[in-house]
Amino acid sequence: MSILTTLISVLYYAFIAFIVVLILYNLIKTKDWKKEIIYVVILIPFLLRLLMLK
C-alpha cells in the first residue's frame, strides 16, 4: 500500500510540475494583462505545493 501511495504521490508532483509549465507557457503567450494577473495568481498555490511548502 505504501508503495502505491508513493507512486501516486510522485505522479501527482509530476502533474503539478506539468501544470506549472502550462501556466507559465500561457503567461508568456497571452497579450491580455488581466489574464497575465490571473495566471500568476493561479501559479502561487501550485508553486507552494511543488516546493512542498503547503
Added chain:
Amino acid sequence: MKKKIFIRKTLILLAGVALTFPAGVSFYRHRHLKEPVVISSGVTQVKKLGDYFDKIRGTTNDCNLYFLEGKEPGATMIVIGGTHPEEPAGRLAPWIFAENAHIQKGRLILVLSANRSASTVTRPSGAYPQDFTIPTDWGRQKFRMGDRWTNPLDQWPDPEVYIHYPSGQNLAYVDIRNLNRVWPGRANGTLTEQTTYALMNVIRSEKVDVVIDLHEAELQYPVINTIVAHEKGQDLATLVSMTLTDFEGFKIGTEFSPKNLHGLSHREIGDHSDAISLLCEAPEPFLDATRGITNRKQLLEGKDEFVVKAGEHGLLFAPIDSTGWPIDVRVGRHTSTILQTFESWNEDHPDKEIICNSVPRYAEVIKNGIGHYLKNPNTAQTKKIFYE
C-alpha cells in the same frame, strides 16, 4: 511594444513571487518550528517512537517518548498528548509533566506529539494561527498550532472511503489521516496507521497498565468534559470522575466507549492490549463552528460571544459565559485528571502503585498559569533540552 509587454509580464510575475515568497517562508517556519522541552530531573530516559517500529524511524512522526521511572517498581502508565494538535491543552498538560514530574513509584511514559505531522499544518481555509505563545516567568514560549489530521505533505492521497483496519468499518475519507481513527494501526499502512502501530508496540512491550489520551472538544460536540472509558476502565474512570467533581471544583463525567465505533484509542487500545484505555475531553470554544474571530487570543482565552449566544439557544453540551474557557483551566483539568487517575488506580492496586510528585493540580495551574511551570531553555543544560 514587445519590450513593453515583456516588462509588464516580468513585473506581474515578480508581484506573484513577492506574494509566494513570504507565504512560503511562513509555511516553512511553521513546519520547522522547534519547541524546546526542558526535561525534569525525574525523566530517566528519552526514546524515539522509531525505537519500537523501524518504519517510523526518521519520519516526521518519529516523536520523543519521555520515560520517568521511580526507584520502586509499580504500575506503568502512558499519557498521550498531541493526537489532535489543534487541541493545545492535550499537548501542554503532558508538557508540564515532562518538565516537572518526579515518579517515586512505578513508571510514566509521556508523548507530547503523538501525531507530529499534524502539528506542522493548520486547517485549510480555517484561518487558524500557525502558533501561539504562553507567557512564562522568564519570557514567552512559542508552540506550533496544528490540525486534526496528518499533514498532506506527509501522507497523500486520501481514499474515497476510508476502511478501518482491522474492523472493516467505513469512515470518512479524511479520517485516514486522523490518529484517533486509525488505532490499532498496521505495519504496512499509511504513516498515520504506522504511528498508531508503533504506539501499540510501546504499550505492549512496556507492559502499560493504563493509557490516557488527552483531547479537547468543541462545545457543540456531545462528548465533552468527560472521560471516555473502555469497559476495562469503567470503574477507574467513574471513581476519577466522582472524586474530581467532589473535591476539585470542576465537573467531569464518564462515558463508555461504544463497542462498534472503531479506530478510537479508548476502544482499540483496550481491545488489542492488556492496558486500560481512557480518553479525556476538555472544552475548547476555538473549535466550535459558530465561533467568531479565529485568532491566538480566542485560542488561549476561550472567550467567544457567538459561542455564548449558541449556549443561550441551548445548542451546547457544556456551559460557557463571558469568562470563557481559558487555556489554564483546560490544562488544569487534564493535569488533575491524570493525577487523580494515578491515585484512584492506587486505591485498587496497592501492590502496584504509581506515585507522582511535583505536578500542579487544577487550582494551582489556574492560580499560577501554565507558564509558571515551563522551564527556561536558555538557562538549562543542553543535555536537558529536547525538541518536539
